[in-house]
Amino acid sequence: MTSLGHEAHNYVTFYIRVDDINDSLEKIAAAGGRKLVGPVTLPDNRKFAWFSDPEGNMVGLITK
Template identity: 40%
Template sequence: MANVPHTAAWFDLSSPDAPRARAFYGGLFGWPVHVLDGSGTYALVGDDGAGQPTGGIGQAGPDAPYTGFAVYFRVDDLDAALERAVELGGARRLEPHPVPGGDRLAVFTDPDGNAVGLLGR
């Protein structure tokens, strides 16, 4: 299979009831789910034996930039990709901010209102 640029790198589910969503998707797909803190607001999803989570499930608060699933795509230049999304009719929802590992992430909605994430430098 050829290397496809800008493939999905992460998924995030923002739910008004994160514990319910974690139980549902963990039960449906057998996903290992690891809550990060005592508040239960965010959990990593993935095989902790491999040390590489593949996504997360978090609590959507009243100021959440989106609810539902967002898929994050890896890009070389996050700022340029976010600007290009806006030029093509998208709207910024979550401004770029740092994440562990040296990358940054941002979220926009496409012209249909779907939340799409970008992950890069």
């Protein structure tokens, strides 16, 4: 996940586990959030995505 094309920064990303990542991203966008990365399929077939909330905080989503 560190090869996303940006310089390394010191930060923590909180992840929320969801059943349907695309549905969650649609609801986030409707509430004023913005998709930043993904969804990306991981080797174990789970998916993750990052979004920005309306205040600019980055949060992650991951499927079960």
